[in-house]
Amino acid sequence: MMRIPRVACIHDLSGFGRCSLTTAISILSASGVQACPAPTAILSKHSQFKSFYFSDLTDSMPPYLKNWDDIEFDGIYSGFLGSEKQIGIVSDFITDRKDSDYPTCIIVDPVMGDNGKLYATYTDGMREGMKKLVPLADITTPNITEACFLTDTEYTGEDISMDKARELAKKIEDMGCCRTVLTGIVKKNSIVNMAYQDGALEFDEIRRDSRVFSGTGDIFASVVTAFIMKGTTVAEAVAIAGKFISEAIDYTIKAGTPLSDGVVFEPVLYTLGDI
Secondary structure: OOOOOEEEEEEEEEOOOOOHHHHHHHHHHHOOOEEEEEEEEEEOOOOOOOOOOEEEOHHHHHHHHHOOOOOOOOEEEEOOOOOHHHHHHHHHHHHHHHOOOOOOEEEEOOOOEEOOEEOOOOOHHHHHHHHHHHHHOOEEOOEHHHHHHHHOOOOOOOOOOHHHHHHHHHHHHHHOOOEEEEEEEEOOOEEEEEEEEOOEEEEEEEEOOOOOOOOHHHHHHHHHHHHHHOOOOHHHHHHHHHHHHHHHHHHHHHHOOOHHHOOOOHHHOHHHHOO
16 A cells, blocks of 8 residues: 655644644645645644743754654644744755655655745845745745745735746746745635646636635645645646635634634545545
8 A cells, every 4th residue: 555645844833723733733634635744833723813931942943853864754744833944944844855765755845934024033044044945945825925025026016927926937947946835816706826837827717705714825735735736637626625615714704703714624624535
């Protein structure tokens, strides 16, 4: 029997709020992929809550990851990284894996900001570090804001033309990452997610909701990662992720769940195992 795909998931862990490692572990596991968590920090609740406990695990990361030297990973999937030092640690871990004989797919979700702004804790040094990390990736999943910051492109909003989307993706390709998933292109009644590779574009369109749900980016990138590991094309993985998020948001709205609690994806997790 063939071994199931194995992914090193390098993210923070929020105990409440459906994001980061909580999301990644659930989605990869339900999809038939082994999620191997490497926590960068522990939070009692995600940082959009007014109060939360936070424990930085930066100093634990190098020996933790070093202890995995004897493990072969089919994928490495990184999310939010909380400092320049963490970005450097992850860059070193990825570089070591790329230098080995075992083929490992690198997926970097460059979590930096949204709505034209970097997150409050994100420094210029961290942005420069992310510019060095993204070229190490085989696939990256920025939103419009992150793509603009990565490529030093002026942010003009989420409602961009397909030509502008192609231009952003091409700039990221020129940095060294051959496949880009550009997320959150806003149209009148829909959200468009775009898969780009070698100049070719494929789009997936889902219904737009005016409410802003916490953790949708983590869900999207986790589903994409899971199905890339299962052998789908990037465009197919993007379509599966869009459909899954739409169904989860529908359930969240019907349940009347507070936005800060995150998207209620648990009742639809079973659908990932059926694909």
